[in-house]
Amino acid sequence: MIQLTHATKAYRHDVAALSDISLSIEKGEFVYLTGSSGAGKTTLLRLLFRDQVPTEGQIWVDGQNLVRIPAWRIPFLRRRIGIVFQDFRLLERRTVFENITFVQRFLGTSIREQKEKALRVLKTVGLAHKMHAFPPELSGGEQQRVAIARAVINEPALLLADEPTGNLDSALSYEILDLFRDINNRGTTVLIATHDTDLLEHLPRRVLTLERGRLVDDRRPTPLPLML
Numbered sequence: 001m002i003q004l005t006h007a008t009k010a011y012r013h014d015v016a017a018l019s020d021i022s023l024s025i026e027k028g029e030f031v032y033l034t035g036s037s038g039a040g041k042t043t044l045l046r047l048l049f050r051d052q053v054p055t056e057g058q059i060w061v062d063g064q065n066l067v068r069i070p071a072w073r074i075p076f077l078r079r080r081i082g083i084v085f086q087d088f089r090l091l092e093r094r095t096v097f098e099n100i101t102f103v104q105r106f107l108g109t110s111i112r113e114q115k116e117k118a119l120r121v122l123k124t125v126g127l128a129h130k131m132h133a134f135p136p137e138l139s140g141g142e143q144q145r146v147a148i149a150r151a152v153i154n155e156p157a158l159l160l161a162d163e164p165t166g167n168l169d170s171a172l173s174y175e176i177l178d179l180f181r182d183i184n185n186r187g188t189t190v191l192i193a194t195h196d197t198d199l200l201e202h203l204p205r206r207v208l209t210l211e212r213g214r215l216v217d218d219r220r221p222t223p224l225p226l227m228l
Contacts, residue, residue: 001027001158001189002048007057009043017043019213021057025191027157030184032200033193035210041193044210045160048191049081050074062157079103082151082188086163088143090135090150096122097131100150121149125179141172145179152183159183161192165199174202 002025009018018040025031033041046052047059050066059066062080069077090099100121101114109117122128125145135143144164151159161180165173177192177199184190192199200207204221 001025001029001062002191003058003060004047005058007047007054007059009040009047009052010055016055016213018047018054018210021215023208023215023218025189027189028184028187030181030190030203030205031192032205032207033191033210034195034197034200034207036195038212039210040213041195041210042162043213045083045162045191045193048158048160049078049083079154080157082154082156082159084144084147084151084159084161084164086166088135088140088147090143090146092135095132095134096127096138096146096149099135099146100153102150104153117153118149121153124152124182125149140167141175144168144172144176148176148179148183152188156188158189158191161190163194164192165194165196170198173199177203 002023004021004023007018007021008016010016021044033044035041043052047054047066048061050069053067062077064073064077097118101118104114104117118131119128122131125148127142127145127149130138130142135146138146159180165176168176173196180190180192181203206221207217207219208215209217209219
């Protein structure tokens with residue numbers, strides 16, 4: 001699903017946000033990307049949905065070479081990728097339904113199909129009863145659930161989340177994390193950038209650790225011993 005080979009991203013000649021990153025994430029994996037602020041987590045995610053290109057190296061996502069992909073194919077690539085941000089990025093003057101079906105309307109999807117898809121994903125995140133509410137009427141946890149529904153309405157092959165629980169308390173953070181687990185169980189590859197170590201303990205999964213732009217650790221959870 002994801003393959004990086006010696007990927008480097010430099011914003012100036014003397015400063016590299018990412019340095020010589022090589023890693024592979026298989027289809028259907030659930031992976032955390034962790035590290036302190038400024039370690040390069042957001043930069044790596046931006047490379048993966050082709051918001052930026054590496055200065056050096058190669059990046060493949062869902063069978064596409066992101067260094068060589070022509071501009072006209074980028075929107076098609078992004079339809080296969082769901083993105084969840086820390087700050088929700090919802091349109092305050094649009095209803096929940098309008099927020100999560102924005103791309104569907106752009107693609108010319110019929111209103112009937114929009115409603116069917118919206119109801120399905122809102123049921124998944126427990127907000128079917130809020131379809132006609134506006135974002136300011138929702139709690140922070142509810143707004144993040146709407147953002148997740150928007151990200152998965154197209155049934156993406158890959159879900160990227162950048163500090164998705166950064167504005168939430170611990171209880172809500174665990175609920176959001178459990179939603180990502182459920183989405184992953186349906187076959188979507190999930191990559192979550194977070195500095196919250198409590199999440200890593202709540203739902204142990206593979207952890208990639210960045211430090212000053214370098215990949216310094218790739219750790220998988222220790223399997224539980226067999227009970228005899």
